[in-house]
Amino acid sequence: MPRPRFEKLPPERRAHILEVAAREFGALGYEGASLNRILEKAELSKGAAYYYFDDKADLFLAVVQHSMEQLMLVAQLRPEELRADTFWDVARATYRRQFLIFRQHPWLMGVARAVWTLPAQLREGGPLAVLFEQGQSVSRAILERGRELGVVRDDVPVELLVEWVGAIDGTGDRWLLANWERLDDEALQRHADLVVDGFRRLLTPAQPGGKS
CATH class of the missing domain: 1.10.357 (Tetracycline Repressor; domain 2)
Structure with missing residues (x-):
């Protein structure tokens, strides 16, 4: 899961990073997604990325959780x-x-x-x-x-x-x-x-x- 410091980013910045990553994972799947391409589009350096996430798998997990939360906000019972x-x-x-x-x-x-x-x-x-x-x-x-x-x-x-x-x-x-x-x-x-x-x-x- 993302490190606690990721939660300290402004909500808009967090959402932008996760949605950029979501588009990459969604288009190419987990195996085909490029971490470097995600970081470039999210305007995030590799050093900063590892400050927030352990690795590509950790980022993917954060994206899945973010996606589920977005659905729950609208469609929760x-x-x-x-x-x-x-x-x-x-x-x-x-x-x-x-x-x-x-x-x-x-x-x-x-x-x-x-x-x-x-x-x-x-x-x-x-x-x-x-x-x-x-x-x-x-x-x-x-x-x-x-x-x-x-x-x-x-x-x-x-x-x-x-x-x-x-x-x-x-x-x-x-x-x-x-x-x-x-x-x-x-x-x-x-x-x-x-x-x-x-x-x-x-x-x-x-x-x-x-x-x-």
Whole structure:
């Protein structure tokens, strides 16, 4: 993770450095991205870069975290504010906002592509895994709130539900990345609706007679 001194930079300067790096990683992937090119475009000397980051991997981790924070600012769900009658409507609206943010800020989609093309051991272990665990923690809190409200099934361990949701979400993201160039705003919204409908069908408690 960035060294504490990076956080002392003005917010605009921090955001500029990370977004320049995000565009490079997004366009060329982690392996293809050039640290020297990032530093040149960010107007940052190599000495200054190592003052803030340990290496290229550390910078990439900072970019991923920054990207997740930008999405959360716009599309975050606060579990304690969810209600039974609007639970799925709020989930659908949240996913729609996320995908439209990708459209407005293509570098965010590029970072997502760079993450998904990393070798599995880099996504699932080490510092980057911490960010995925944070995402799972948010998912778990939402699912537990859904159980409290009676809109999420309670016949399956919550950790298994988290894995199921992650599988649908990851599959949806990979499809989105593969088809991104040919999707307009309407298609993005339709994809968001399909992903959330998959969650709803999987998670809604069974009704009498076995229907969900």
